[in-house]
Amino acid sequence: MPRPDPHPFVSAPASLLAAAWLALLPGPALATLMQVDTPQGRFTCESSADTDYRQVLKLGDKILYRQPRGPDAPQETDLLKDGIIDRDLGCPSVVGHNGGHIVLRRALQPPQYQVDGYLLVDFTQDDPALIDLGTGHRPARNEDVPADQGLRITDGGLVLRYYGDLPDMLIQGDPPVDPAPAARAVLYSFSSGALQDLNTCLPLKEVPLFGDLGFLADAPDPARYLPAGVRIGVPRADVVATLRRYGTLYDPDDTDGGSTQTSPQLTIPLCGDANSAVMPLFLFESDRLKTVRFEGLEG
Structure with a gap:
């Protein structure tokens, strides 16, 4: 079942949805090709002229997802085989990885809005899973990224710090209609498969974040x-x-x-x-x- 969309696409003339957007934001965030090695083989996302700018996800030689012709866009569920939201803005970029765990960043709005979503792809499962880590609002180019923001990923799990919105899984009660961005920190434990909001828990001294407590x-x-x-x-x-x-x-x-x-x-x-x-x-x-x-x- 598709996830609820916390950041509906900003309406714009259809002409803006063309490849011209891909040139507005340099770097891999809007790349037509993304590749990263996993224990199950090389994971590839392609959305280029060769695919008619439709998303194709492959793991090794196996096609996991091919965006159909027509108006249907990738729905993005808890499984990679259903595709990754791309909003006609290209493939996601790799933020970091450790073994079979890959953290991706994909655009949720046109480049001028600087709104990205973070995903964890778990390739340790036979059917690779997607875990929503939240939505980041990137600073303008003339602003410094706070020093405590970024990704820390180890054999035991990851901590992602960003300015933006929590994933729905961590929101208590009904999600707000228009949430106010704030400094966020989420923890994901690879062993338990559990996600935690680090801003609503008690830190301990001399105790590692990952492992059996x-x-x-x-x-x-x-x-x-x-x-x-x-x-x-x-x-x-x-x-x-x-x-x-x-x-x-x-x-x-x-x-x-x-x-x-x-x-x-x-x-x-x-x-x-x-x-x-x-x-x-x-x-x-x-x-x-x-x-x-x-x-x-x-x-």
């Missing part, structure tokens, strides 16, 4: 992993304020897990625990943080 449940000194601002003995109000700064999705003073009237504890998702395998519990006594423990959750 189950060891925390048996940690002899759990407090050593807590970030600055969360220390044993500090007032509850200070702990709550710190958790809010780290982006907890709920108000700890207004939930069953955090209300001082109903329970002397509160919790927040952990950064890197994309599959929610471990829960941190902050336990209070006399309105001060008494202890912290990590509780393993059954999957």
Whole structure:
């Protein structure tokens, strides 16, 4: 089933949809040919005169997708075989890759709008999957890209930081009609296949972002992993304020897990625990943080 389109194409005269657009933005983002090696063979996207400017996706010698003649454009679902949104703007570019995981950037609007979508292609599966990582709004040419933006990809997963909009999967409740772009950071764990918003979780010290966090449940000194601002003995109000700064999705003073009237504890998702395998519990006594423990959750 096609994904909902968070950035419908800006209407324009049909003449603007011709190859002239391809010349407006240099570089591979609007290339007529894109190639990258994967464990399953070379992945190729072509949208050139040889294909009548219709998208053709190949893996080795096998054609995964060929855009049909007529008005139908690639629909883009959770599977690569259904095509990649191209808006008649050419093939996506490769942002980075590690083994069978390839991060792509494809134009969602004409070049002057500087709106790109990020996709992860998982070639470790027999039927390569597509994971939406969000939508980026690129700065003008005379603006500097913030130093903390970009892609970090390892054997365990990836972290992508960009200015724009979160993917629908990470939006709580109904997606806003006209979302305001903001600094985003998403984490994808290759082992769990789970996506996480790094702006709504608690970062830990001396703990890698990728890997099994189950060891925390048996940690002899759990407090050593807590970030600055969360220390044993500090007032509850200070702990709550710190958790809010780290982006907890709920108000700890207004939930069953955090209300001082109903329970002397509160919790927040952990950064890197994309599959929610471990829960941190902050336990209070006399309105001060008494202890912290990590509780393993059954999957």
